[in-house]
Amino acid sequence: MSKPKKSQMMKPSTAALKLEVYLPATPPEFQEGMVSREEFDDLQHNPPPWLADLRKNGPHPRHVVAARLRVSNSGLARAGITEPLTTAEIADLIADPPEWLVRERETYAEVLREQRIQREKE
Structure with a gap:
């Protein structure tokens, strides 16, 4: 048995x-x-x-905040965002993006493009 x-x-x-x-x-x-x-x-x-x-x-964990803002976890760290954020706080950042958010979104988008190109080559 x-x-x-x-x-x-x-x-x-x-x-x-x-x-x-x-x-x-x-x-x-x-x-x-x-x-x-x-x-x-x-x-x-x-x-x-x-x-x-x-x-x-929320409050949302770091990886969720990063995904909703369309930035990397490292981008959050560079911006000094160390605490969890609520949905309302995330919405405020999206509605009136500070300079760091615009810059980090561009950086993150470029990294994703490079990764996609690399996968296509393989």
Whole structure:
């Protein structure tokens, strides 16, 4: 007789990264416990109100902020953006882009172009 399969578990930090939410903004019970694969799948497909709110309004983790601003994580660092931003703060930056954002978007677009050209050559 075979043993029942044990569910895979992940740390809260891993689950938050995969869910694209800022871990310190999640509820304490999420931060303090391990997340099973089944629980994670349920969070993805049936997000509770706290998760839906975090995804909609933030604060957002660095990689999400960078993606929404269309810059690299390094570009955020060069601009001195070290804290998570909310959706409203991101919208304000997009509506009236500062000089650093315009410059970093151009740099990031150029890097993406170069990567695409390199892939086409290979």
